[in-house]
Amino acid sequence: CGGCDWQHADLVAQRRGKAEVVADALRRFGGVEVAVEVEAVPVEAAPVEAGADVGPRSAAPDDGLGWRTRMRFAVTAEGVIGLRASRSHQVVATPDCRIAHPLVAAALAGRRFVGAESVEVAASPSTGQVSVAVRGDAGGDERSGRTDLGTPTGHLGAGDRPLQGGPVVEEVAGRRFTVGPDAFWQIHPRAPEVLVGAVRTALRARPGETALDLYAGAGLFAAFLAADVGPLGRVVAMESDPAAVNAAAENLADLPQVSLRGVRVTPATVRGLLGGGPAAGGLDIAVLDPPRSGVGAEVMTALLSYRPRAVAYVACDPVALARDLAVAAQSGYELVSLRAFDLFPMTHHVECVALLAPSAATSEVTLP
Ligand SMILES: C[S@@+](CC[C@H](N)C(=O)[O-])C[C@H]1O[C@@H](n2cnc3c(N)ncnc32)[C@H](O)[C@@H]1O
Missing domain, CATH: 2.40.50 (OB fold (Dihydrolipoamide Acetyltransferase, E2P))
Incomplete structure (x- = not known):
């Protein structure tokens, strides 16, 4: 079929090729030079045969097969x-x-x-x-x-x-999420755990902070950020797809510090939610996990006008990520780190998690 467009290459070559694609996109569309390494994510569930009792799970080989859920x-x-x-x-x-x-x-x-x-x-x-x-x-x-x-x-x-x-x-990491067939969920079995880990490590949320989860899906990142900011913190999650909003409402119901908004992410809805900027309580951190088209210049600019101290950008399209990084640079934000994961073996697709923070020059200006 037309799905596995890189199956003619071995896994090492696939990952090297993806690293080159990401680095090239960041250089050409984002104006940043980064050495990229694509991390392997082996599937760990044991094979299950129809009609057979399922025994203890064993680690599956890292052969790039049997991953799509x-x-x-x-x-x-x-x-x-x-x-x-x-x-x-x-x-x-x-x-x-x-x-x-x-x-x-x-x-x-x-x-x-x-x-x-x-x-x-x-x-x-x-x-x-x-x-x-x-x-x-x-x-x-x-x-x-x-x-x-x-x-x-x-x-x-x-x-x-x-x-x-x-x-x-x-x-995922001991927390349960109910996801209907129409709502978005990652298609590699280890993607939720791996991406949540990368986002939490990048953002290092502190108790009492305010976090924004844009393109929140079924509530994956919002749930863990809520745990990190604690009961005195706040997480605002925005998602436009009704099926995903319904799932997120159920999945986040036990977390009173989360406000879920079933709206499209636009400059106006972002400003409407965050109100009068820092004076209205401010924004400390954000996670962005947009569709392939990316966040776009207007939403990036509106979001960064609230001066979050850290933004984790989860990207399935490196070119869209690079374009949004170029916009972020105009708002005084720079790429601090980038991780890339091979969550779609045998295809050209690759998932990145980028950490953005106010650039050193901007930070000096805004320091008290
Ligand atoms: C890549 S998924 C990420 C979902 C979630 N973060 C996760 O990891 O499971 C992107 C999500 O953005 C939603 N979406 C797409 N365009 C949107 C928009 N303009 N405003 C709000 N949500 C949008 C989609 O419905 C989808 O749930």
């Missing part, structure tokens, strides 16, 4: 799941996609979806839950459903066809 498959005329050929609408039967997580493979093994338009699978290796949403008119018993495949006693027996699609529970 959320997949949308097309369906062939024969009802076999498939993916689109490169630059084409043609559906290629892919019952054994090699980057699919074993939980995804187990949920679909031996199944046919004659008449369906698509089959969407969301698997949670941390809890073993799998949701299978069938769109279109699949005959027989092939309806949407959710099941538990990876719990210590869980199994998918011959008669255990899921009954209806629904949210899955994901566990």
